[in-house]
Amino acid sequence: MDSLKCFISGKKIPPNEAHQGLQIRKGVFQLIHKQYPAFSENDFVCTEELNKFRKAYLLKLVSGEKKELSKLEKEVLQALTDHTKVVTQHDLAPESTFGQRLADKIATFGGSWTFIIAFFSVLMGWIFLNVFIIAAKPFDPYPFILLNLILSCLAAVQAPVIMMSQNRQEQKDRSRAENDYKINLKAEVEIRTLHEKLDHLITYQNKRMMEVQQLQMEYLEDLVNKIRS
Template identity: 40%
Template sequence: MPKFNCSLCGTPVDGRKLISPQKLENQILDIIKRDRPEWDAKRGICPHCHEQFRAKKFLGYLEKEYEKISEMEKSLVTQIARRGRVSRMVQQEYEAAMTLGERVADRVAKFGGSWTFIGIFGGILLIWMALNSWVLLRRPFDPYPFILLNLALSALAALQAPVIMMSQNRQAEKDRLQATQDYQINLMAEVEIRDLHDKMDGLRYKQWHELWHMQQRQLELLEHLHKELAHPEEKTLEPAPYKPPEL
């Protein structure tokens, strides 16, 4: 069979193995014309070049799908490819980056939502009302209905509310970071489990393949033994030595 040169790489190839442009997919043709604008689409290409451009086509598919995923998923794909760790101490990292004002706000919110604060505040109210009702009955500094006390309570509530809201917003941010990390860990675990299943399926297929060849070998030996016992005067060729099958 005469050989012809590949129109892309120039390698001589058997004429039957050349792939004509009419048999190529339109997407592969577009990729070839994009990468090799000088290519003459009238002559065939070799199987090696065909596989290269098929790989580029599928790589283009993967790149398009990769662009659709979020930045978090891209980071996760990179970690999986590098066999890196995804888990980290989110709470400690977030708290280490907090400013002094944020730490004070969290402590104020924590103290304001405790029974200690309720007890101290209730005691102050009782003492305030007792002083202005009985102890300082002649010259109270805040007589009934305790207008100064109401002003102090309103000012305290006005200051305490935004502090508590800031603390709640930071806690919500911590929860979002923790939820994101949980999602990444779960997704990575799912990918690893699927990979493990694929490996187990491959091992099982390999074992069945080897068992099948071993059974065939046993049948050949039994057939050889049967011929020797049935016709001892005839010389039969021994089966070839056993070689493990290759997958």
């Protein structure tokens, strides 16, 4: 057979410019078949018409890559911004009861210079009052038994209050440590997800690049064959 018929244009073509559907790249073949549903693997198409569909397929690849990049970027942004928070405001500052707040205030005041100065002022005033001002009839004469009783009661009450405040502070520290762990775990998961998306993006780009290079090689082979003929 000296010449074949192009399925698309209907023109007769020489055998060296004829491309059978079975030999055409799958993506290009599907593009031709979409426009010409009757086109099959046994039909032939000329180089000129095939190059048109190759060009259209190449443009489709490029535009598809742009859409894929945009989609991946949106997924990355969504992974970083739209996740539910692992730590809420309630976790950072949990509600406390009146007794807990009172214990915190008492412990804070008891560990301040204000308390120390006030305590020694009252102590010295008590002693000065009973020894010098009302020495004739002191309400707490030396060795100040009433003062010792008050100080013992104060120490007995102050100690458990401070322990309550320390326990609450330890609870806060544990809560902060748990929140830090949650945040670190979330960051680790997001970093892993980001790495997976980057790996997928690199694989996708390499695949598309190889396909574009193969199409270019086909162009060159057709051009070389045409020059030789």
